[in-house]
């Protein structure tokens with residue numbers, strides 16, 4: 001039974017719900033076979049246990065492994081693949097002509113990137129790809145995550161309505177030139193899956209992976225978003241998730257147009273609609289949730305649902321800033337993720353934490369400002385909650401799995417650091433992924449000295465480079481041309497449905 005004693009100058013064991021944090025000095029974690037047996041003073045644990053190996057030392061801080069609570073696995077990013085940042089609804093359309101890629105290599109590459117920057121678990125949401133190869137694609141994705149050693153809460157989303165704009169497909173297509181409408185119909189049919197086929201696919205995935213021998217996979221259900229799924233589909237997801245005691249992960253009110261869809265379709269916000277359907281609950285996590293009313297926030301808090309905040313993505317895709325401070329004040333479980341669209345076009349959750357920490361600092365002495373402790377909690381325990389690993393990861397305490405990071409303090413304190421600066425502020429304010437020395441998942445050292453121990457990243461990058469150097473296939477080129485031709489019609493639709501954006505939660509400047 002492999003065991004190790006992992007020592008740190010500081011151990012930030014748990015970032016509490018109320019923004020508190022437990023910090024131990026000159027302490028250690030003792031783990032056996034991936035299970036944390038004890039956390040406490042180094043000298044005591046050293047005397048009590050005889051570990052196979054000893055890691056860390058007095059020049060490290062130890063924190064729980066980070067959890068990226070919303071991700072689509074795009075290691076070679078959408079920008080690299082040709083889709084520049086734009087308004088979400090136009091950006092999605094531009095993605096239709098994206099180059100096909102090798103799901104295994106892409107996942108392995110993104111997993112290595114995430115591990116290097118301290119992410120040990122991910123809520124992976126598979127995009128709606130060709131139905132004919134879906135199972136093959138997701139098998140490759142999960143093989144990639146498992147080969148990299150990451151934990152993964154897997155889901156695959158399905159849109160079963162309003163797939164071009166937020167309007168019935170037939171109505172929208174009927175206003176297009178006939179040949180363009182035919183091309184779009186043909187394109188949509190490739191990704192089409194019936195509801196029955198989707199739930200049968202989820203059953204198969206659950207049987208195959210939910211109790212995978214690695215213990216590192218959970219399988220969740222995923223309606224794509226309130227405007228992209230019928231009520232029947234939403235309720236069936238809820239019923240299946242309840243029956244199989246698993247979670248639901250979906251996008252929600254990412255953009256003002258999505259909120260507007262709710263108002264004109266149901267006469268209420270999408271959150272109110274989900275509340276009225278009795279869909280909300282602690283097993284449900286929502287990516288984005290930028291366009292929330294005060295009532296929405298109350299409903300989310302009362303239900304115990306999680307909001308996965310994606311600060312970079314929201315900025316990049318012109319969706320604004322989510323009301324994280326009001327959500328935290330109301331008691332919503334707020335997690336965070338990168339949506340594969342992080343600020344530096346990488347999946348560096350440490351940097352994303354810094355962005356979140358700076359973004360939610362409202363002007364004025366007494367205005368709300370998120371704390372470093374709250375941000376750490378959002379990237380650890382809060383993010384773990386909806387993954388299905390909630391009671392196993394996110395905190396460093398006996399009985400949980402040994403997923404943790406050793407952060408080198410030397411560069412952070414060089415040439416000087418006042419001894420009174422709290423360790424959590426040092427990490428939030430100064431740590432970069434290059435300061436992450438060791439990444440441990442389930443007690444196994446996956447990254448040491450910045451290198452993955454099982455997989456040679458240079459080989460993965462070389463293979464990707466070779467594959468992606470091939471010329472674009474004619475079918476992808478044709479789809480790209482179709483999307484470009486369709487784009488003005490999509491823009492015209494959204495211009496004719498201007499959303500209401502009055503009374504913001506945050507005020508960052510003023511013209512009066």
Ligand SMILES: [Zn+2]
Nearest residue numbers: 072251287339
């Ligand atoms: Zn997303």
